[in-house]
Amino acid sequence: MIGLPSYLVLAALVFSIGLFGVLTRRNAVGILLGIELMLNAVNINLVAFARFHGDLLGLIFTLFTISITVAEVAVGLAIVIAIFRVRRTVEADRLDLLRG
Amino acid sequence: MTLETVGFWVVAVVLLASSLAVVLTPNLFHAVLYLAAALVATAVIFLLLEQPFLFAVQLLLYAGGVVTIVVFAIMLTERLVGERIRQTSRHLVNGAIVAAAVFAGVAGFLMQSPLATPRPGPGDDATVAIGRALVGPFAVTLELLAVLLVTALLGALYFARGEE
Numbered sequence: 001m002i003g004l005p006s007y008l009v010l011a012a013l014v015f016s017i018g019l020f021g022v023l024t025r026r027n028a029v030g031i032l033l034g035i036e037l038m039l040n041a042v043n044i045n046l047v048a049f050a051r052f053h054g055d056l057l058g059l060i061f062t063l064f065t066i067s068i069t070v071a072e073v074a075v076g077l078a079i080v081i082a083i084f085r086v087r088r089t090v091e092a093d094r095l096d097l098l099r100g
Numbered sequence: 101m102t103l104e105t106v107g108f109w110v111v112a113v114v115l116l117a118s119s120l121a122v123v124l125t126p127n128l129f130h131a132v133l134y135l136a137a138a139l140v141a142t143a144v145i146f147l148l149l150e151q152p153f154l155f156a157v158q159l160l161l162y163a164g165g166v167v168t169i170v171v172f173a174i175m176l177t178e179r180l181v182g183e184r185i186r187q188t189s190r191h192l193v194n195g196a197i198v199a200a201a202v203f204a205g206v207a208g209f210l211m212q213s214p215l216a217t218p219r220p221g222p223g224d225d226a227t228v229a230i231g232r233a234l235v236g237p238f239a240v241t242l243e244l245l246a247v248l249l250v251t252a253l254l255g256a257l258y259f260a261r262g263e264e
Contacts, residue, residue, distance in 0.1 A: 002108045003219070007145070008210055010112050014119050014138075016203035021123030023195035029128060029174060033135050036166065037119055040142050043158075051149040054220045056229050060238055062154060063230070066161050067245050071252035073166050077173040078259035084177045093190075 007048035015041035028080050028090040032073065039069050107148055115141035132170045139163040153227040 014037055021034030043062050050058025084090050118141060121134040143158040234242050 012203055012206040016199040017119040017123055019202055020195045020199035024192055033122055033131055047146055047149050052219055059230055060233055070161050070165050071249055073169055074256045075252050077169055078256035082259045
């Protein structure tokens, strides 16, 4: 029988891998993929807690986070494409127009 | 070893391997395909937790929608630039240290917490309860979510529109 801690440790590992991707990727799309992994790990946590505590709220919250993530990806990629049109690059290090 | 135990370990290995591939592969397009594999593995985990409705939502919205959008964006930007975008990483050691520290923190917290909750037996179909809650106590939230999705759609159109 797989217990709650196994699911939580798995989610923590995926979260850390996603964080590693966000920190190390230079490409804006690559950073977005890392954020996807992190959000995904949080969803595993929510569903696992909901299942083991017999609480419906976690499941509904997961539905909402999944929908919001889809909206976030759509807007984020639209911004990436818009930036690419202007700057001809999607490397996050070179997108420093707002740096003082 | 029950079927659930074997399934969990197989899915966990697949999920971790594809997650690592997402952040390490030099080809951006391959990274998206590995992300699709990781998202499908997560959906199977939802299935192991006896949530078939969330399994379907995860497959439809994440593995279907998100991956399609990202593939489109990569194809658009690659075509605009006329060359393959190489996916490079920097500060690999620093990133690994920070990620390992975060994992150690979370794992340490998990060790201290009394989490030995026994798994309750399978109750009624959660899909029915989710549906009732969505149009009952969470109706306003659901409507707000619809507004958010429309706003995101309009915003994405506005940002990505061509030059008039």
